[in-house]
Amino acid sequence: MSRVAPQGVLKSRRFRDYLFMTVGILITAWGLDAFLIPNKLVAGGVSGLSTVLYYTLQDKGLTVPVGVMMLAMNLVLLVVAVSFKGWRYGAKTIYGMVALSVAVDGLAPFTPHLASHDPLLAVLYGGVVTGIGMGLVFKARGNTGGTDIVAQLLADRSNFGVGQMMLAADASVTLVAALKFGPDLALYGAVAVVIMGRVIDLVQEGLSVEKVAYIISEHSDRIADAILHELGRGATGLSSRGMYSGEAREMIFTVVSRRELDALKALVHAVDPGAFMIISDIHEALGEGFKENGV
Template structure:
């Protein structure tokens, strides 16, 4: 019997969560552990347990996630937690798989800890970010980061970075300060990579333009940048006179051209450029409409 609530999108999410867990586990087993690098969050705790008690990472990850999964069910909802259960089991299995397989060898880069730190941060961040982007978590501190994101508005990367620093401090119990400092690089790169992957490639700039010559500016935006815009009705705070604000989204590389365009029309125009972490719509998430050049007269 086919499940009514399951569709192709759910299958894609499960596939991407699987890939994300595989990449993250590979980073831990093949880069972090061989080079003596600590990890943050629950993974960092399992590394401490592995050092003192010699328990496999996959087993300790599975056991320690049980109370955190119960917390997640309370705050994140059933669907996210079903994905979390899958992600937790998937990560544990891949941790066991990578540590026992003999085809791919670990990457001992102890002669260049900076390179190994950057590699571990990029791979781990890409893996976790992929899991987050498709509505899952790998358990552990990921659950707490998602709770913080929903309840406190804190980005997932920042939440994980805070927890990583706490665990890295505890990791001084078995690692020297030299390796801990490089582990901090891993945590920083990881957090940035998570936010980059989770937010997606459709980053843009939101621009607000206030000018009495707004129509001329809008016309040049149309024929020069081929971007759509919206007029926002506003009122001047000093004289209470009506204003028209131009609101548009552009690619970051188009900002200098837009500034020059505005300056050529009104050098006293008030312009605000804001970061937009993700944009869905024409010209960003699907193909931009193109007008024939003969229409621009």
């Protein structure tokens, strides 16, 4: 069997990453142009701040495209980041910043303004669409600059994490939006941030279709045998000790699909009705019997 050269694998992966980023950026830009920007909904970040500036300048008779302002702000942030941390952000960040800015302005003339009479629908659709787009970008190990650069710089110089700093940065943008558009639209924008975040997680991690089960029983060997031969799933025995009783027990660890969960509970109950079980969601299972372990 021929083996693919590492260089070929890297090129293929790089092509796939940039393809995912490009598709994600186009989806994000369309969501901004169709739902968020025309409805004055600020979903945090540089795009949100650019939306506020766009309408502020428009009130003064000036029209500066949102994408142009996004690019200008991101370039300033990139220069600041490079001065502190060097060129660690790399080509993907620069590509993401430029591509999203160009896409927002490039798609704007051809994108209808949707849900213009219902801000709640605009929030729901806008949050979902931009979340899908940004999820694809992050899945490709890319980003579009903006608040994540600010968050990383602030986190390096404080006792707070990057996630906390991103939340603080987005909250600051939401406050600016409240001053410009009023509290109602600002609140809608905050809801869009939450929806977008949840959808990003969903795109990156997928639906939880696998379950992990921990089983403690006096009949662990029989339960493990049933899992292996009746469910066709693997099982691992882990040494454990009850802290109250001091008794040593073997705990079974196994991963099953959601549709196999009822069968697992039934066979455990059939062997030992008094068995103790913990069942939890897992985001992803890779390897034999599940999804192929590919990056």
